[in-house]
Structures are given as structure tokens and as C-alpha cells.
Amino acid sequence: MAITAVVLTLRRNLFAVVVLSGLYSFLMATVLVALDAVDVAMTEAAVGAGISTVLLLGALHLCKSEESRSTRSPWLPLALASSVGVLLIYGALGLPDFADPNAPIHQHVVPRYLQNEVDVPNVVTAVLASFRGYDTLGETTVVFTAGAGIIALLRRRKSSTEKNRDGK
Amino acid sequence: MENNLVLRVVGKLLIPFILLFAVYVQFHGDFGPGGGFQAGVIFAAGIVFYAIIFGLDQARRIVPDRLVETMLALGVLIYAGVGVAGLFLGGNFLDYFVLDRNPVHGQHRGIFWVEVGVAITVCGVMLKIFYMFASRGQREEDA
Incomplete structure (x- = not known):
């Protein structure tokens, strides 16, 4: 899943990006099944991988299929995103264990x-x-x-x- | 893709089962995973699949725009109607216990109709968005 996410950001061809995001959704659905959230997994597979892929392909049909290069430097957004990520991981460490019956x-x-x-x-x-x-x-x-x-x-x-x- | 024999045959074989599965997800939502939202999306996906293989115009002949737009509003109306029905039978808005003499059956009936409403709206919206996007592409090709 991590590999899919990294490749997703590196790709410039939008067709590949759409297909990869569908793949990501399917992987996410399997993760949700592993977490015993079958209803959510079903929705993820149907909406994330199915309908939204079709809609994105439909949108792609209307515009260019190559992403243009960004003119701004990527470092500020990257720093922001990674610091938010670190904060979220830090917060997740304080959560109760998965499937802990005494969790609030x-x-x-x-x-x-x-x-x-x-x-x-x-x-x-x-x-x-x-x-x-x-x-x-x-x-x-x-x-x-x-x-x-x-x-x-x-x-x-x-x-x-x-x-x-x-x-x- | 209209001339691809394999796709046509496989599509014709699969689409009934996709639609049947959507109905199953809808009505079995009380007992297993699933419910109105998932059922609506799967049903829409079946029709989108049909539209991709056999062409948009063919799909529009089967599920016309008027029907889709009616579905859009009908689902919300059914949902809200269940709530109002509760009001008329002496309960609160969206109170299912009063829908039947047996309160548990009333709950079942309420949940059933609410899920039907959700499914109809979701299916209608998904199809409408798909039709809109797909038909825009077509018109530009014509021009």
C-alpha cells in the first residue's frame, strides 16, 4: 500500500494515477476487512475503487492526461505534511489498544x-x-x-x- | 468498446448478477454487511458497466434521464416520509417504534423503508453524475 502511495505521487501520467488510486482503494478495502469493518470495506471497494475510478476516467477523457510540472518548490508543503504526519502518529500512540474492551x-x-x-x-x-x-x-x-x-x-x-x- | 465480443458476452453474463447482488445487499443488510448506500452504489455500478460496454445511448434507453432524476428526489422523500409517518402515528419524527403494533416489527419496517430511500437516492445520484460526465465528452467529440 505504501509503495502504491509513493508511486502515485511520483507518476505524471494521470491515467496511471487513476488506475493506481483504484488499486489503493482495493488495498484499503482489504485492510478494512482485516479490521472487521466489512460494511466500510464494501463501501470502499464499491465507491473508491469502482465508481470514482469510472468518474475520474470520465473526467480524464475531457482534459489532458499529462500532469504539468509545478512551478513552486515542493519543500514547504512536504515539511507541513510530514510534520502533521508525525503529530498524528504521536497522537495515535496515546490511543487505547486495538479491540481493548476497556477503551472509553x-x-x-x-x-x-x-x-x-x-x-x-x-x-x-x-x-x-x-x-x-x-x-x-x-x-x-x-x-x-x-x-x-x-x-x-x-x-x-x-x-x-x-x-x-x-x-x- | 461496442464491438468487443468478449466484453459483450461477459458483460451480458455478469450484469444480471451484479444487479441481483445489489438487491441482495439491500435486503440482506439487516443480517449481513451491506445496506442502502452500498446497494445503491453497486446497482449504479452495474448500469455504468452496461453503459461502458453497450454505449451510453443504449443505457439511457433503459434507464432514462427522467427516471434517474425522479429517483434522486424520491429517495429523500421516502426517507423523510417514514419520519412523517411516525409523526402521524403518534411518535416523534423518525420514530419507528410506532410503525407497527409490535414495536420491534415497527423498527424493522422503518429501517427497511429508510434503506430503500437511501439506495434509490444514491443510485440516482451516481447514475446522474456518470451520465453528465459521459455525455459531455460525447458532445465535444461531435463538435
Whole structure:
């Protein structure tokens, strides 16, 4: 996965970058399966590797497939990114161990979720659709807004080109 | 890619199973991994696959733009409608316990319809974005 990430940043050909990011998503999905987060892994494989690769290829079809060279020096962003990375690693060292039953996150609302008063075997579905129904309603609305935004943006473009053609 | 025999045959074989798998993920979401979001994306992916192999116009004939745009709004409406139905039956907004005499069955019913709403919206949005991008490319080729 690390190799994929490094190659991803070094490549200039955007087609290769798109394919590699799909590969990265699949590797990420296997990591998530290893962490027992099957629902998230499924989403990652379907959205990250599937749909977004297709959409990026579609976008690539509309523009040049070679990345232009950056004019600025890369050192400041590199230093910023690596210092944030070091900070995150330092913070992660303070987290409780993986799957530690005494971790704070397992003491708060999780016991109630796991008692499962809604009687749905998949806890993830129960939490998403029932306990946090408002949250999911908001998410669905966000997805809807994204779709509406895409329609608003690209539709207008279409009518303006048609106008241009009529003008010619 | 419309003339590639291997792709056409394999696509025709695979697409029904992709769509069936999406439906399975949708309705089996209560018991195994999956749910509305994943099901919507997989269903959209199946149709995108079809569009890539057989051409955008063919896919548009099967899943027309009007349908996709209706799906976009319909999903959110179903989701919010479940909430409002809870209000009418004497509970809070998005309270599933009142949807059936047996509260547990009410929860199941609520979750089921909510997931249907999520799936429809997600599928519609994914297809719409794909159609938009793909058709822009086509128009520029024509010009």
C-alpha cells in the first residue's frame, strides 16, 4: 500500500494515477476487512475503487492526461505534511489498544447499541438507520444536494453551448 | 468498446448478477454487511458497466434521464416520509417504534423503508453524475 502511495505521487501520467488510486482503494478495502469493518470495506471497494475510478476516467477523457510540472518548490508543503504526519502518529500512540474492551469508546453508548432493542442482527445497520436516523437523513440529503448541484452546473453549460451554436 | 465480443458476452453474463447482488445487499443488510448506500452504489455500478460496454445511448434507453432524476428526489422523500409517518402515528419524527403494533416489527419496517430511500437516492445520484460526465465528452467529440 505504501509503495502504491509513493508511486502515485511520483507518476505524471494521470491515467496511471487513476488506475493506481483504484488499486489503493482495493488495498484499503482489504485492510478494512482485516479490521472487521466489512460494511466500510464494501463501501470502499464499491465507491473508491469502482465508481470514482469510472468518474475520474470520465473526467480524464475531457482534459489532458499529462500532469504539468509545478512551478513552486515542493519543500514547504512536504515539511507541513510530514510534520502533521508525525503529530498524528504521536497522537495515535496515546490511543487505547486495538479491540481493548476497556477503551472509553466501548463504555459509553455501545453497550446499549449491542443490547439491540431493535432486534436487527447487523449492528451497523441498526445504528445507522435507527439510533442515528437523523444523521443518515442528513447524509442522504447531502448526496441529493450533490446530485442536484451536478445537474445545475452541467445543465447550464449545455444550454450555453447550444446558444453559442445558434449564434454561429 | 461496442464491438468487443468478449466484453459483450461477459458483460451480458455478469450484469444480471451484479444487479441481483445489489438487491441482495439491500435486503440482506439487516443480517449481513451491506445496506442502502452500498446497494445503491453497486446497482449504479452495474448500469455504468452496461453503459461502458453497450454505449451510453443504449443505457439511457433503459434507464432514462427522467427516471434517474425522479429517483434522486424520491429517495429523500421516502426517507423523510417514514419520519412523517411516525409523526402521524403518534411518535416523534423518525420514530419507528410506532410503525407497527409490535414495536420491534415497527423498527424493522422503518429501517427497511429508510434503506430503500437511501439506495434509490444514491443510485440516482451516481447514475446522474456518470451520465453528465459521459455525455459531455460525447458532445465535444461531435463538435
